Amino acid sequence: MLKIRDLNVHYGGIHALKGINLSVPEGRIVTLIGANGAGKSTTLRTVCGLVKPSNGEISFCGESLVGQKTTAIIKKGITMVPEGRRVFPDLTVHENLVLGAYARHDHKAIEEDMERVNTLFPRLKERRDQLAGTLSGGEQQMLAVGRALMSRPRLLMMDEPSLGLAPVLVQDIFNIIHRINNEGMTILLIEQNAKAALELADYGYVLETGCVALSGTGQELLADDRVRKVYLGES
Amino acid sequence: MTLTEFLQHLANGISLGSLYALIAIGYTMVYGIIRLVNFAHGDLLMVATYMAFYGMLLFSLPWPLVFILAVILTTVMGVTIERVAYRPLRDAPRITVLISAIGVSFLLQNLGLVVFGGRSKAFYVPPFFATINHIGETAVPNLVWFIPLVTVALLMILMHLLYRTRIGMAMRAVARDLDTARLMAIDVDQVISFTFVVGSSLAAVGGLMWGLKFPQINPLMGAMPGLKCFIAAVIGGIGNISGAVAGGFVLGVGEILLVAFFPDLAGYRDAFAFVLLILTLLIRPTGLLGERVAEKV
Ligand SMILES: Nc1ncnc2c1ncn2[C@@H]1O[C@H](COP(=O)(O)OP(=O)(O)O)[C@@H](O)[C@H]1O
Numbered sequence: 001m002l003k004i005r006d007l008n009v010h011y012g013g014i015h016a017l018k019g020i021n022l023s024v025p026e027g028r029i030v031t032l033i034g035a036n037g038a039g040k041s042t043t044l045r046t047v048c049g050l051v052k053p054s055n056g057e058i059s060f061c062g063e064s065l066v067g068q069k070t071t072a073i074i075k076k077g078i079t080m081v082p083e084g085r086r087v088f089p090d091l092t093v094h095e096n097l098v099l100g101a102y103a104r105h106d107h108k109a110i111e112e113d114m115e116r117v118n119t120l121f122p123r124l125k126e127r128r129d130q131l132a133g134t135l136s137g138g139e140q141q142m143l144a145v146g147r148a149l150m151s152r153p154r155l156l157m158m159d160e161p162s163l164g165l166a167p168v169l170v171q172d173i174f175n176i177i178h179r180i181n182n183e184g185m186t187i188l189l190i191e192q193n194a195k196a197a198l199e200l201a202d203y204g205y206v207l208e209t210g211c212v213a214l215s216g217t218g219q220e221l222l223a224d225d226r227v228r229k230v231y232l233g234e235s
Numbered sequence: 236m237t238l239t240e241f242l243q244h245l246a247n248g249i250s251l252g253s254l255y256a257l258i259a260i261g262y263t264m265v266y267g268i269i270r271l272v273n274f275a276h277g278d279l280l281m282v283a284t285y286m287a288f289y290g291m292l293l294f295s296l297p298w299p300l301v302f303i304l305a306v307i308l309t310t311v312m313g314v315t316i317e318r319v320a321y322r323p324l325r326d327a328p329r330i331t332v333l334i335s336a337i338g339v340s341f342l343l344q345n346l347g348l349v350v351f352g353g354r355s356k357a358f359y360v361p362p363f364f365a366t367i368n369h370i371g372e373t374a375v376p377n378l379v380w381f382i383p384l385v386t387v388a389l390l391m392i393l394m395h396l397l398y399r400t401r402i403g404m405a406m407r408a409v410a411r412d413l414d415t416a417r418l419m420a421i422d423v424d425q426v427i428s429f430t431f432v433v434g435s436s437l438a439a440v441g442g443l444m445w446g447l448k449f450p451q452i453n454p455l456m457g458a459m460p461g462l463k464c465f466i467a468a469v470i471g472g473i474g475n476i477s478g479a480v481a482g483g484f485v486l487g488v489g490e491i492l493l494v495a496f497f498p499d500l501a502g503y504r505d506a507f508a509f510v511l512l513i514l515t516l517l518i519r520p521t522g523l524l525g526e527r528v529a530e531k532v
């Protein structure tokens with residue numbers, strides 16, 4: 001569904017991505033793990049058109065995304081839950097969700113999706129008219145995911161959704177990801193929590209300083225010696 | 236000073252404050268959304284009054300129609316300025332865009348000098364506005380209550396727009412977080428253009444009322460009010476619309492009362508704004524209602 005070929009990204013003089021290859025098949029969960037600064041966020045931001053690649057190819061369902069505006073890319077059915085949640089703090093929970101569906105005009109379907117998000121996250125329904133900035137970290141993460149679902153995406157990309165959350169909430173997030181995927185959503189997941197991510201994912205990539213160092217099924221990577229040492233903290 | 240005199244000054248202050256508020260909103264909204272001090276904003280006052288002046292002189296159209304056309308044309312001008320002078324510099328450092336804004340301001344002023352001539356012209360004031368009404372002992376021309384009335388009406392429309400419409404929600408989102416707004420498939424350029432529509436039309440209305448209040452117009456007339464309204468926006472907390480309105484009123488009422496109570500200081504009238512600005516920056520740099528705004532890259 002999503003294919004990245006030989007992608008290079010520079011920030012001024014910094015060579016952040018050095019020719020990475022990656023693909024996300026339809027209906028699967030693919031995870032991208034790696035240390036801080038490896039280039040994980042950059043990869044997702046480039047797919048969304050927020051960062052311009054210096055060269056390389058990104059295609060979604062056979063269509064090239066390189067050079068397209070973010071608005072156009074989102075309309076094709078890609079969405080991202082950004083790192084750090086980035087809900088709009090001075091907008092209400094409901095307004096945040098409405099913005100998620102900003103590009104859509106199928107009012108009936110939007111209502112359905114609103115219902116679906118409210119069933120998925122009952123807390124958001126209770127806090128409908130509260131400013132998003134007053135939510136707890138966990139609730140904000142739910143809102144960020146709910147907002148992303150409101151665009152009715154075909155590919156959902158998530159940048160460290162469990163960052164800074166209490167362990168019980170982390171489990172909640174992983175359950176939600178699992179559930180959304182079971183309903184047919186394709187997911188590209190960035191995680192610091194490598195163990196949980198690899199257990200959940202069909203396929204994983206390990207990124208090291210802008211290069212794909214390793215890739216394999218979740219099980220293969222979990223069994224790999226290097227992964228175990230560096231990312232799972234085992235000796 | 237008698238109570239009557241005080242009320243008269245207060246009414247004058249509120250009406251001047253309304254004008255400052257209307258114009259300050261444009262500064263604050265543009266700053267809020269693209270972090271730019273739009274130096275050309277004040278010159279839109281001048282553009283609006285000259286359009287009205289020539290509309291009446293050359294085409295002898297009735298004044299209400301002329302005023303509406305002047306507002307529309309000034310708005311088109313404001314949006315065009317964004318399109319040609321700021322948008323191509325969207326990814327450039329902020330100082331570059333700022334210099335571009337100063338350039339546009341000089342361009343408008345000097346173009347005004349060349350096209351309209353440097354001599355002041357008398358702006359036509361329809362008799363309705365000059366008619367004096369007595370409220371008790373206080374004598375005020377219609378214009379003095381008309382200006383705050385128009386301002387309040389426009390503010391209500393603006394609040395409705397911002398908090399009850401789709402585009403208003405998008406404007407608040409873009410002002411808060413540009414990249415995340417893009418992820419919502421919001422067309423950021425379109426929202427920015429719309430922000431200039433709102434700011435420029437308010438400045439145009441403010442400019443026309445300015446012309447009615449001070450009916451001598453010249454090509455540099457926008458500079459000082461522009462500067463003061465920018466100060467009003469900073470005093471209120473730049474980026475914050477209620478703050479700009481509050482700052483406008485504080486400045487307008489303060490300026491008039493200062494001169495009323497201390498006639499000797501009349502010559503320092505314009506300095507009042509700058510003193511207030513310095514005090515604000517020293518005591519409360521984020522302004523009356525401002526919060527720390529994140530630097531945008
Ligand atoms: N906006 C930016 N400007 C300059 N350098 C950046 C920017 N964003 C990220 N980088 C650099 O690019 C590299 C990859 O960053 P990032 O993609 O955020 O890594 P990760 O998400 O894996 O932690 C890092 O070296 C980081 O310092």
Ligand SMILES: [Mg+2]
Binds near residue numbers: 040041
């Ligand atoms: Mg990151």
